[in-house]
Amino acid sequence: MYNQTEIIKDTTALGPEGELVINMGPQHPATHGVLHLVVTLNGETIKKIEPHLGYIHRSIEKMCESLTYRQFIYVTSRMDYLSSHINNTACALLIEKGMQIEVPERAQYVRVILNELTRIASHELWIGAMAMDLGAFTPFFYAFREREMITDIMEDTCGARLTMNYIVPGGLMYDIHPEFQNKVKAFIKQFKEKVVEYEDLVTNNVIFQSRTVGVGILSAQDAISFGCTGPVARASGVRCDIRKIAPYDVYDKVEFDEVIETAGDSFARYMVRIKEMNQSIRIIEQLIDSIPEGEFVGKTKNVLKLPKGEFYQRVETARGEFGVYIVSEGGTTPHRIKFRSPGFSNLSALSHMAEGSKIGDLMATMGTLDLVIPDIDR
Amino acid sequence: MFSLEGLTTATQDWLLIKFNPTIALAMECVIVILLSITLFALLGLVLVLMERKVAARIQIRLGPNRVGPGGIFQTAADTLKLIMKEGLTPDHADKFLFNLAPFVVMMVAMLLLAPIAFAKNFQIWDINIGVLYISAISSLSVIGILMAGWASNNKYSLLGAMRSGAQIVSYELSAGFAVLTIVVLTGSLQISEIVAAQENGWWLFKGHIPVIIAFVLYIIAVTAETNRAPFDLAEAESELTAGFHTEYSGMKFALFFLAEYINIFIVCAIGATLFLGGWMPFHIGHWEGFNHIMDYIPSSIWFMGKTFFLIFIIMWFRWTFPRLRVDQLLNLEWKYLLPISLFNLLLVTIVAIMGWHF
Amino acid sequence: MTNEKIKEYISTYAPNVIYDETGEWLNLILEATEWQKLASVIKEPPIQMDFLFCLTCVDWKTHLTMVYHLSSTKHRQNIVIKVNLAIDQPIINTVSAIWRTAEFHEREVFEMFGVDFINHPDLRKLILEDDFKGYPLRKDFEDPINMIKL
Numbered sequence: 033m034y035n036q037t038e039i040i041k042d043t044t045a046l047g048p049e050g051e052l053v054i055n056m057g058p059q060h061p062a063t064h065g066v067l068h069l070v071v072t073l074n075g076e077t078i079k080k081i082e083p084h085l086g087y088i089h090r091s092i093e094k095m096c097e098s099l100t101y102r103q104f105i106y107v108t109s110r111m112d113y114l115s116s117h118i119n120n121t122a123c124a125l126l127i128e129k130g131m132q133i134e135v136p137e138r139a140q141y142v143r144v145i146l147n148e149l150t151r152i153a154s155h156e157l158w159i160g161a162m163a164m165d166l167g168a169f170t171p172f173f174y175a176f177r178e179r180e181m182i183t184d185i186m187e188d189t190c191g192a193r194l195t196m197n198y199i200v201p202g203g204l205m206y207d208i209h210p211e212f213q214n215k216v217k218a219f220i221k222q223f224k225e226k227v228v229e230y231e232d233l234v235t236n237n238v239i240f241q242s243r244t245v246g247v248g249i250l251s252a253q254d255a256i257s258f259g260c261t262g263p264v265a266r267a268s269g270v271r272c273d274i275r276k277i278a279p280y281d282v283y284d285k286v287e288f289d290e291v292i293e294t295a296g297d298s299f300a301r302y303m304v305r306i307k308e309m310n311q312s313i314r315i316i317e318q319l320i321d322s323i324p325e326g327e328f329v330g331k332t333k334n335v336l337k338l339p340k341g342e343f344y345q346r347v348e349t350a351r352g353e354f355g356v357y358i359v360s361e362g363g364t365t366p367h368r369i370k371f372r373s374p375g376f377s378n379l380s381a382l383s384h385m386a387e388g389s390k391i392g393d394l395m396a397t398m399g400t401l402d403l404v405i406p407d408i409d410r
Numbered sequence: 411m412f413s414l415e416g417l418t419t420a421t422q423d424w425l426l427i428k429f430n431p432t433i434a435l436a437m438e439c440v441i442v443i444l445l446s447i448t449l450f451a452l453l454g455l456v457l458v459l460m461e462r463k464v465a466a467r468i469q470i471r472l473g474p475n476r477v478g479p480g481g482i483f484q485t486a487a488d489t490l491k492l493i494m495k496e497g498l499t500p501d502h503a504d505k506f507l508f509n510l511a512p513f514v515v516m517m518v519a520m521l522l523l524a525p526i527a528f529a530k531n532f533q534i535w536d537i538n539i540g541v542l543y544i545s546a547i548s549s550l551s552v553i554g555i556l557m558a559g560w561a562s563n564n565k566y567s568l569l570g571a572m573r574s575g576a577q578i579v580s581y582e583l584s585a586g587f588a589v590l591t592i593v594v595l596t597g598s599l600q601i602s603e604i605v606a607a608q609e610n611g612w613w614l615f616k617g618h619i620p621v622i623i624a625f626v627l628y629i630i631a632v633t634a635e636t637n638r639a640p641f642d643l644a645e646a647e648s649e650l651t652a653g654f655h656t657e658y659s660g661m662k663f664a665l666f667f668l669a670e671y672i673n674i675f676i677v678c679a680i681g682a683t684l685f686l687g688g689w690m691p692f693h694i695g696h697w698e699g700f701n702h703i704m705d706y707i708p709s710s711i712w713f714m715g716k717t718f719f720l721i722f723i724i725m726w727f728r729w730t731f732p733r734l735r736v737d738q739l740l741n742l743e744w745k746y747l748l749p750i751s752l753f754n755l756l757l758v759t760i761v762a763i764m765g766w767h768f
Numbered sequence: 769m770t771n772e773k774i775k776e777y778i779s780t781y782a783p784n785v786i787y788d789e790t791g792e793w794l795n796l797i798l799e800a801t802e803w804q805k806l807a808s809v810i811k812e813p814p815i816q817m818d819f820l821f822c823l824t825c826v827d828w829k830t831h832l833t834m835v836y837h838l839s840s841t842k843h844r845q846n847i848v849i850k851v852n853l854a855i856d857q858p859i860i861n862t863v864s865a866i867w868r869t870a871e872f873h874e875r876e877v878f879e880m881f882g883v884d885f886i887n888h889p890d891l892r893k894l895i896l897e898d899d900f901k902g903y904p905l906r907k908d909f910e911d912p913i914n915m916i917k918l
Contacts, residue, residue, distance in 0.1 A: 054565045062648040076569070076736050086895035094905055165648045167639055167733025173469040239640055239732050256818050256841055259869030270841060272819075277844060342791055342848075344822070344837065357837070359826050368905075370824040372837075377821075380872040391569070391649050392735035409895065 051079060058087045062165050062395050065405030067379075076390050081383040089409040096369040101127050101201065101336040104369070108356075109195035111371060112407035114154040115349040117146045120199040122356050125280055126345035127201040128330075130338040130360070136327040139203030140281040141319050145216065146189070146198070147281075148312040152223070153182040154350035154402075155305045162302070162399035163234055166243050171234050178226055181219045188215065201336060203329030216320050220313055230306065244298035248385040248397030251296055258384065259377035262352025263304040264401055268296035274348040286318045301400035337364055351375055351402055375401075375408040414532040414710055442534055446523050450672055455485045457671040460718075461725055468729040495660035500563060503657065507561035512658065512665035514554035519672040521547045525601050526679050529689050529710035533602065540601035541593055544680060545586050548635065551673065552578040555644065558666070559654040570653025573736055574637060574644030580743040581634035581641075585677075587751035588628035591620055591758045592684045595767050605688035612687035618767060620758040625685045627751055632677035633724055634739070636670065640731035643739060674721055682716035689713040774815055774847065781809050793837075793846040800851050804861035811866050816842050820867035823874065825881040827907045832858050832881060853883065862888040880905040 052075075057068040066087035072080040092111060096104040105123045109116035121143055128135055156179040160172030183193040188209040190198035198205050209215075234240050250260065255268040265272045273290040275283045291307040293300035338360040346355045352374030359368040378401045386394045421441070425434040459474070459482060466473025474481030499505055525540035527533040537543055552575055559571020593599055595618070596607045607613075613621045634641035645653035655666045682688060689709035693701045734742070761767050771794045775787055782802050788795035798806065810817045822837035836849040853860060862885040864871035874885045875894040882903040885891055893900065902909050910917045 052565055052569075054569075061651060073569075076573075084894070086897075089895050091904060094909075163732060167642065167646060167648065168731060169465070170469050170729050173471060177470065233730070237732065239734055242738055243732055243735060254868070257868045259820055259867065261821070272841070344792065346821075353821060355822050355837070357822055357824065357835070368824075368826045370822065370835075372822040376872060376876075377869050380869050384868075390735055390737060392643075392646070392733070395648050 062398065063405070064161055064403065067403065067405050067408070069382075071391075071394070073391070078386055078389055078391065078394055081386055081394070083379055083382065085409050087409070088406050090406075092410045093369055093371065096366060098365060100364045101338060101366070104366070105200065106195075106197045108371070109197050110406060111373065111410055112349055112351065112354070112375070112404050113194055114157060114404055115150050115351065115354070116194065116196050117143075117150040117199060118347055118349040119354060120197065121147055121281070122345050122347040122354055124199050124201045125347065126343050126356050126358060127336060127338065129345060130341075130343045130358070131201075131332075131336065133202050133332055134330045135203050135281075136330055137282075137324045138326045139328050139330070141323045142204055142208055142328070143199060144281050144283060144286070145316050145319050145323075146186075146196075148315050149182050149185060149216070149219075151350045152309050152312050153179050153186075155309050156182075158305060158350075158402045159230060159234065159302075162402075163240075165395040165399035166240065168234070168237075168240070171230065174226070174229055174233065178219075178223055181215075181222060185212065185215050185219065188212065200329065202332040203327070205329075207328045208323075213320055213323070216316060220317060220320075223309075223313060227306075227309070235302075235306065241299060243392070244302060244396050244400070245295075247298045247389065247393045248400065249295075249297045250381060250385050252294075254381065254384060255296070258381035260352070260381050261374050261377065262348070262350070262402075263291075263301055263308060264352065264378050264381070266291060267293045267300035267304045267400075269294040272353065274346045274353055278346060280345075280347060282319070283315075286315045288312075288315050298396045298400040305402075335364055337362065338366070346372075349374060351404065351407065352378060371410055373407045373410060375403050375405075376410075379403055379408055414529045414708075418532060446520060446534075449523075450520070450668065453675050454668040454671055455489065457675060457721065458485045458488070458667075460721070461671075461728075464722065464725045465729050468726070489664065492664040493661055497660035497662050498657075500657050503563045504561040507557050508657075509662070511554050511558035511561060512662045512669070514557060515551055515669040516665050516672075518547060518551040518554060519669045519676065521550075522673075522676045526676065527601050527605055527683060527688050528713055529708065532689075532710065536600065536602050539599045541589055541599045541604070541684075545582070545589065548585075548673075548677075549578070549582055551669070554669075555654050558658070562654070562657040564657050566650045566652075566656045567654050570644045570646070570650045570656070573646075573650075574654060576736075577637070577641065577643060577739060578635055580740060581631045581747075584627050584631035584743060584747040584751050585635055587748075587755050588624040588631060589680075589684060590755055591624035594755070594758050594762045595621070597762075601683060601688075605683060605690060608687040608690050611693070612685065612690065614685040616767075618758075618761065620754050620761060621685065623750065623754045624758070625681075627747060627754070628681055628685070629720070629723065630747065631743075632681065633727055634743070636673045636677055636724075638670075638674065638724055639728040640733050641739060642728075642733060643736055646733055674724060675717065678720035678724065679713070679717045681720050682713065686716045686720075687712075688716075774845070777815060778806070778810070782806050791848070793848050795848045795850060797850045797852070800853060800860045803849070803851050804863070806849075807861075807863045807866050810838070810847075813842075815845075816840050817845075817847060818842075818867075820863070820869055820873075823870055823877065825877045825883055825905075827855075827881065827905065829855075829907050831855050832883060834860055834877070834883065836863070858883040859886060860884075861886050864888055879903070882906070 052073040054071050054073060056071050057063040058066040068084040068087060070082040070084060071078055092107050095107060105120050108119040108123050112119055156175040160175035163171035186196060187193050189212060190196045250268050252269045255265040255270050261272050269292055271290060276290050288311045291304050291311060293304050340360055340362040343358045344355060346353055354374055355372030357370040358366045361367045382398060382401060386397045425437055463473045474484035477483040477487050499508055522544060524535040525537050525543055555574045556571045559567040592604060592613055596604045598604060614625055637644045655663055658666060689712050691704040691707060691712050693704060774794060778785055782798060786797040788797060817838035817840050819839040819841050820836060821839055824835050826833045826835060832853045832855055834851040834853060839846045851860060860883060862874055864874060874888055875891065877883050878885060878891055879893045879896050880903060
């Protein structure tokens with residue numbers, strides 16, 4: 033980490049051989065949050081990228097050590113704020129696994145629908161942000177038009193638009209809104225009509241393609257070695273969808289394809305996310321009409337106590353594999369909790385992917401990694 | 411019929427009666443300066459508002475709609491805000507050059523106004539090398555940008571300035587060649603003669619293929635020359651925060667901002683003059699009645715209409731396309747646009763020599 | 769590939785490994801000195817644990833335990849490696865050359881737990897400030913200003 037005086041010193045001094053060291057971030061339009069990259073440039077060409085993290089580190093892992101198993105879920109919404117439902121699901125699943133709590137089918141169905149809606153919302157935001165990184169402002173507003181419908185559904189369901197805290201160990205906090213199914217169907221209808229516009233505006237755009245095709249290539253081998261997951265790894269041809277590998281909730285009952293591209297470049301990552309949204313729609317369509325009646329939360333004790341031992345739960349967030357690792361001593365609070373965040377591993381590949389390319393390529397690469405900084409810093 | 415020509419002639423006659431010629435000339439200069447400054451201020455307000463409204467329309471938003479009816483005073487309020495702001499000069503910056511740069515950029519934009527024919531016989535200076543003058547002066551704006559980038563003592567600014575330098579210098583060539591196409595056809599460098607040559611039809615609609623190619627090249631090249639998206643690498647927001655004007659604030663920033671819009675206006679005005687007939691009304695062959703009605707529309711409105719149409723096209727580009735990468739930008743110019751321009755010039759020269767044009 | 773086969777294969781390279789199958793996945797408890805050698809063995813076929821998806825450390829007050837969660841993208845098999853370290857001088861070999869994601873994860877563990885990774889290419893603080901004192905995720909970490917005490 034650079035302290036204040038060093039940053040100033042750095043910006044005024046040229047490195048050896050005419051290298052230019054620039055601090056990209058913590059306040060920079062393209063880092064979408066407080067990521068700090070120290071980029072060594074030779075003219076326009078990137079020689080080295082060093083991420084410096086911690087500007088939004090809240091030490092959630094330490095915090096959770098003094099929170100009970102009912103409380104700590106709410107903190108996880110604040111990590112990857114674009115997949116808060118999925119983070120909550122991961123924690124709930126882990127506790128249900130540890131304490132062998134039966135989750136009612138209704139809750140499982142709603143969880144999967146909400147998770148997929150969250151995934152679409154996250155990808156929508158990502159398209160907008162990425163297009164903006166590449167200098168196109170308009171797709172952002174197109175993407176937000178559809179995302180707004182999802183956040184409205186979320187608001188109806190749980191009163192919040194970003195940090196939902198709706199999923200609790202045993203099921204859901206409340207039953208769904210009576211209009212939930214209709215609204216989701218309305219959303220699906222609109223989404224299917226409007227997703228064509230993205231194709232016209234972004235996918236088929238010549239400049240967009242020339243900016244992304246062949247940029248930031250990550251081979252399958254490197255993707256595995258760097259621990260990349262989610263769309264980043266799938267764009268390199270690695271099968272890593274936790275929904276397929278270790279299905280949770282009702283993912284084993286629905287039909288969907290794991291989207292795989294093999295090029296490994298920014299455009300492949302873009303295509304994976306676009307196709308993934310369509311797969312998410314497919315999952316929701318299969319479930320939305322058949323949400324079973326019944327309880328929305330299973331029977332749980334008021335005070336949850338995980339048995340002594342170690343538990344690990346993996347889920348697939350919009351960014352990749354999210355893992356919760358809890359070491360329990362049998363009490364009401366965890367002894368050690370570790371969140372395996374997808375962004376942290378994906379970020380570690382950035383330097384490898386962007387070295388030797390131009391500054392503009394760094395934006396295309398970083399944009400398609402879909403970094404959420406609170407998720408990386410935790 | 412309303413005409414600006416009468417106004418200017420009357421003013422000049424009156425001045426010449428009242429004063430001796432030297433003083434009259436001096437007073438005319440003052441009037442012209444005041445008028446062009448007013449035009450600048452007005453253009454800045456109108457174009458920024460237009461940009462925001464066009465952007466809003468494209469982005470399914472409403473745009474500014476709070477200050478004044480339909481938000482028309484929004485830009486005036488913004489300007490007021492910028493005037494109130496403190497103009498910071500960063501430590502370690504070259505203070506003289508840093509403060510000079512916005513004025514250089516602004517002055518270049520002002521100089522370019524001289525040979526533009528705003529209406530029939532309404533022109534500040536009908537210089538006989540008008541087109542050459544425009545190409546020569548418009549290259550100077552890069553000096554202001556480089557000055558701003560270097561003097562800011564900021565690496566982002568420096569990168570932005572370097573990109574801008576490379577970009578403007580290369581795209582100047584294509585723009586120049588596109589302009590030369592018309593010069594070859596007209597056989598004159600004087601703006602008034604170029605306009606006069608289009609009396610029986612605008613160059614773009616006369617059906618010369620080289621002219622159509624030149625028009626497309628011209629629009630691409632001037633979009634790049636004015637640092638507009640998709641060629642806004644010099645101020646690429648997501649890459650270099652704000653490029654060469656990262657460190658500017660308050661009115662100094664506003665001058666850069668204004669100069670950008672003025673430059674757009676000027677290149678579009680030149681484009682309208684060369685390809686769309688300047689202030690010439692739209693005529694269709696032998697439709698006497700139609701042509702007569704068109705003649706009733708004042709020439710200044712024709713000129714402004716054409717210019718704003720071209721400005722709209724350039725704004726449309728900005729809100730639709732992503733930004734090019736720096737190497738792609740230079741590839742586009744040196745590998746595609748420049749050879750096409752040269753070939754096009756050759757083609758049009760053959761047309762002119764053989765006398766195939768009309 | 770079953771757990772039995774993995775055990776059998778690993779035993780030929782590291783006979784002193786203790787196995788624990790009470791949890792969801794097969795746990796291997798081994799010595800810090802064995803880890804470097806074993807890591808390169810299990811990365812390669814036939815076990816091919818090529819995907820290190822979680823690397824962390826647990827403070828047991830008496831000792832630290834490094835925990836590596838490994839997965840095989842080929843066999844879809846997960847194993848957990850645990851290495852106990854002394855709390856006063858935690859030293860272990862780096863695996864950042866074998867699984868490159870470990871570079872960042874080890875830097876995080878280094879600053880949060882104070883584990884020293886031998887041969888790590890760039891062992892500096894990643895998240896905390898350079899002059900930060902103490903190891904925040906250890907159980908004995910106290911910060912009177914921010915009222916952190918377990």
